Amino acid sequence: MSIPPVVVTAARLGWRWQWQRLMGGLGPADGAGNYIRPTSDPLTPPALNPEELLQRSAGQRPMLVIGRSCPWAHRTWLVHQLRHLHDSVTLVMARADHNAGRWALTPAWEECETLLELYRHCGAPPSYRATVPVLVDPKTRTLLGNDSAPLVDLLNRWPQRGSAPELAPPESTDKIESWQQLLQPAVNDGVYRCGFARNQAAYDRAEAALFAALGAVEQSLESNGPWLCGASLTLADVRLFPTLIRWELVYAPLFGCSRRPLWHYPNLWDWRQRLYALPGVADTCDGDAWRHDYFGALFPLNPGGIVPAGPNLSTLVNSKAASG
Numbered sequence: 001m002s003i004p005p006v007v008v009t010a011a012r013l014g015w016r017w018q019w020q021r022l023m024g025g026l027g028p029a030d031g032a033g034n035y036i037r038p039t040s041d042p043l044t045p046p047a048l049n050p051e052e053l054l055q056r057s058a059g060q061r062p063m064l065v066i067g068r069s070c071p072w073a074h075r076t077w078l079v080h081q082l083r084h085l086h087d088s089v090t091l092v093m094a095r096a097d098h099n100a101g102r103w104a105l106t107p108a109w110e111e112c113e114t115l116l117e118l119y120r121h122c123g124a125p126p127s128y129r130a131t132v133p134v135l136v137d138p139k140t141r142t143l144l145g146n147d148s149a150p151l152v153d154l155l156n157r158w159p160q161r162g163s164a165p166e167l168a169p170p171e172s173t174d175k176i177e178s179w180q181q182l183l184q185p186a187v188n189d190g191v192y193r194c195g196f197a198r199n200q201a202a203y204d205r206a207e208a209a210l211f212a213a214l215g216a217v218e219q220s221l222e223s224n225g226p227w228l229c230g231a232s233l234t235l236a237d238v239r240l241f242p243t244l245i246r247w248e249l250v251y252a253p254l255f256g257c258s259r260r261p262l263w264h265y266p267n268l269w270d271w272r273q274r275l276y277a278l279p280g281v282a283d284t285c286d287g288d289a290w291r292h293d294y295f296g297a298l299f300p301l302n303p304g305g306i307v308p309a310g311p312n313l314s315t316l317v318n319s320k321a322a323s324g
């Protein structure tokens, strides 16, 4: 027996109403349906420098709390790896607890079993969002910063033993900043603006800005590569990589970033392979964790909870781009 059209229409309207409410749980939107990333007051003093911080904590190592699937945390993890900070900054991996919708700490730190408890323990105001990445001074129990863009800059200046690449050489500072101004809203946040858009027009705006920015990156790499700022790897590359390495696994299938596959951008494709091949970078990439956390946790985008089986990251980073 077929369902009467009026029942189908009512069910659709009811689901749509419910969906808008569920999407509100993922993040706020403006009146036109554009996703607006929630912000918290910055924790970081404006002129934070490693020497001052080390002095404050009597030389005790700070703790960098990250989560495997979070692209913002991934940026800080990359700098930790590339700058060989293993002996100077302790890395703590939080686990995404899908049912509770929060980050869990296993083992607990100072009896804090969740990131939220850690934030409160370190004096964050009750309304403060507990996000990764966060840099913590365990000696004074204070939060030193929880915004990935300035945190990578701070970690790049953190004293370490031995040689490591300088990711923000003075001659590239302006270029790094101008990439940040373009890519943070259009690409890093842009994929979320596509995925969390509340209507078609909001999605269309975000999607157009996203692919225009990818086009600009492709052109720049072609004329001035092999890295975003020219001859050497910088923080601009580090900030972009976590978004593009998740592309085929989560952003294209789940957030609708699928107008053109990345292999249609041969310079971008090679850039991603090159960065992935740098020592320590592959260790920061866990495709299974990304898939499980995104498809498992973002209920309004994937109510059935089914996690796709592929693609396998290794097949992507080891294959050639299409020509043309």
Ligand SMILES: N[C@@H](CCC(=O)N[C@@H](CS)C(=O)NCC(=O)O)C(=O)O
Residues within 6 Å of the ligand: 069, 070, 071, 072, 073, 129, 130, 131, 132, 133, 146, 147, 148, 149
């Ligand atoms: N401003 C932050 C954003 C970090 C962020 O949104 N992290 C997400 C994970 S990808 C988070 O921890 N969300 C938890 C929440 O909002 O409660 C940055 O760039 O570091």
